[in-house]
Amino acid sequence: MIHPARTYLGAAGAAGPLLFLEGTRRAVLGEVATVRCAGAPPRRGQVIEAGEDLTVVQVLEETIGLGPEAARVTLTGDPAAGTVGPDLLGRVLSGAGAPLDGLPAPVGAGRRPLQGAPMNPVRRRKPADFIETGISAIDGLNTLVRGQKLPIFSGSGLPGLALAARVVAGARTPRGEPFAVVFVGIGVTQRETDEFLRGFAGTEAMARSVFYLNRTADPTIERILAPRFALTQAEYLAFERGMHVLVVMADLTQYCEALREIGAAREEIPGRRGYPGYLYTDLATLFERAGVLRDGTGSVTQLPILTMPDDDITHPIPDLTGYITEGQIVLSREMHRQVVDPPVDVLPSLSRLMSAGIGAQTSPAHRRWADQLYASYAQGRDARATAAIVGEAGLPPEDRRALAFADRFEREFIHQGPARRTIAETLEQGWRLLESLPREDLRRIPDATWAERRTAREAAP
């Protein structure tokens, strides 16, 4: 459908980031608007509700000083779209796709609607390709596969973004195909983005990466579109160019705050803790853009990062995210304090697509091995809690052993410092810890698996 542009003189009102128009004929839901005011550069906006009596335009730039009466609003008839193309790689752009690196705006290979379209579920391929990140807590226990969306649940002051950077730098795939990286900073600080960028500057990985940066000081509403610019480019690279794309999105909490702001300006009935009732659906339109096509070669893998307000995993933002994503990597303040690096609490962490990625691609015993590490560690953590009350001496011998195991597990398996571990090294590290326990404590390891391990170990130098 082609809609001609229409210009209206004067808006009926404004509230926060919203502008209200009366008497708009043929307004199109989602179309781009341009708002002009004397003495200010034109601002861009988008129709988020269309009505003959009232149309609502969400303005992307700062609305301070915007006088509705004098505004000239043009409804362009065009859907919100972003420039996509291979020439965006190597570039640093704003949250709205404008160049920040001093170079001219990218020409691109075309424009694509930011909204994106849902992948037809029957055209999806089940994600199953193992990505070795070099991090034991992930590769061994919460395995990442290509096409997955696996968020990092961080807390303020916890190294969520740093962990994502490590994953990006360390990611290896079985056939060695490199990833293109699409990074989108959503309301993140200059320091954080600089740190992230520094890892790339001057490397050949930079040539395979594109950065969309909406910083803390940038307009809040731009945060709604920034991840969509990034995902639109990611989908282009993956599904039109056949590339494997790793999308890092930080910080989703800032994104949700922006949504809440709009909801409040629209005087919507808020849902839990003031967030819009459609937060789940809205987040799904971002996260579900990860995946692999049945007949394609490319893939979109997402590593979103969010900050749990008050470290509370039941807060609506981590909660709804966990309900959409295929697992989560949860960081722990306690472990961070104990200088466990990376401070991953593996118990609440999960990768739902792990089963497809392990086994043949890692080790046939991987599942049992992981189950046993989990079981022993969980028992040790329980024992630690009991010991805090009754003292270690009050524990039965097996619990005492589990407690000692848990301590070593955190120090020697989860903690790895800056070193990168191959999956073989990760598995070996885990086995060594398990072997510190007597056989009867290892109830998740069947005899056959145990025997194989013994043989393999004896064969090893």
Added chain:
Amino acid sequence: MTDIPRVVRIAGALTEVAPLPGAALHEIVRVGDRGLLGEVIRVRGQTATVQVFEETIGLALEEPVRVTGAPLEVDLGPGLLGSVLDGIGRPLERLAALQGDFLAAGADAPTLDPDRRWPFTPSLQAGADVGPGDVLGTVPDRNGEHRILVPPGVSGRLAELKAGDWTVLDPVGRLEDGTELRLAHRWPVRVPRPVAAWRTGARPFVTGQRVFDFLFPVAEGGSVAVPGGFGTGKTVIEQSLAKYAEADIVVYVGCGERGNEMADVLTEFPELVDPRTGRTLMDRAVLVVNTSNMPVAAREASVYLGLTIAEYYRDQGFRVALMADSLSRWAEALREIGSRLREMPGEEGYPTGLGSRLGKMCERAGRALVPGRPEREGAVTFISALSPPGGDLSEPVTQAAGRVVAALWALDAGLAHQRQFPAVDWETSWSLQAEGVAPWFAQHVGEDWPALRREVLTLLQRDRELREVAGLVGPDALEDADRLVLESARLARECLLGQSAYDAADASSPLAKTRAMAALLVRMLEGGRAALAAGRELGALDLTRARRALVALRDGPPAQFEETVAAARAEVEASLRQAGGAT
């Protein structure tokens, strides 16, 4: 020009249309130039509010709206099995053929393939008097045989019924009053299909999951809610039930959940072969898929679509398992739409009618004498996952569901974090039908089944009390008899109730195996008690040996079940004799 109904407002999935005098609630309309499918959900004077089942971005004010006069309906007939439909009944493969890898609004695709021919064998002849539900004949379908029914509300004398190769659109027969009969008929999804009489079932819905079959069984035709926080295992349970529960037909509704999970189902279901029939699970399944990023109004409709298809197979006399993952997403869709209507909300923003809608939905499950001849019974067992915010079961949807279901299988994040699966919290889970189906288990599996169940429940209860004490004084301070309880309960949790979906040998547990494991555990507990009573010490009891026997039974190859049971029993008896606990 002004009389043509047009779009006057667009807000998300909602549009307002005027003038639309005389619009009926739940009437289907075609919205805009692309004819998006919409449903009237409110009428005020000349203005109707329409929820649109497709993406509304790109829709413009003043685009015309066409009324259809019909409610949201689905075609029911041969060819449903093996298909993957979106929330409003369009086959996704067909949409992919039309649109490619990504979905776009405005496509039309009939639920049933209009060109496919089915060899029809009538079982009645001209002159017969027929009524609703009577079996007119059969066509072969992927599950074996598809029964062609006289649609509800239709009766009269058969003037003609023709064998032959027909499409679902061809008339295959006629009543004397001229009514044409076809292989398929349409049915409004929001209206329950009538039954002749509801039956209370004494027969359990056998799931293959020990914790459900043994502790919280439901009757065939029961409805179950499975609430649990994210990652607690709801989807794995729904999929395990689809794969292994005893049912003729499986209807799986992916309601507002993940696309990759559906890809998983679509890879696995066609590969899972039933050794008894040689047919795959996909041959007897219908999938309804409306993922979280697909239009929210269609998500709301998807559950009704699933229910209607399930009822249709029930009416043919089949036992149908209907899975909905997740009903919370359905409720949220209602809330999203309700809030755009600016209706006065009830608890937590959900519409005030949530409880009654949920109740009506669950009432569509059940075992029934279905209408028509030959006389037959069918059942729809309805298992719905619930996704409570923060995993908190006191929230409105879980509470409302708890009032209408026959059983609640509550999942616990703590257990899931310890990878104790299925993470069923047996303290908060319940079944109203456990007593009702107990005689069936006693008769068909083993007389001791009800007694074993009581023993294990008591053990778990006692374990809970003791663990509280142990948390205060330390487990080592407990007496031997109590530590025996703790040890046995741990075994019960780990082996008897624990079951890995990824373990080929144990993903499904036949009832005989479930009983054998329970019996072994109880024998060990009783033998241990006897030994302690005879003055032995707990340390002298070789629990490790008994435990190994139980693990061997759990992990043993299903083909050698008899041998494994015998060996495990011998092991346990030997270890008890050694400890002086044998009697």
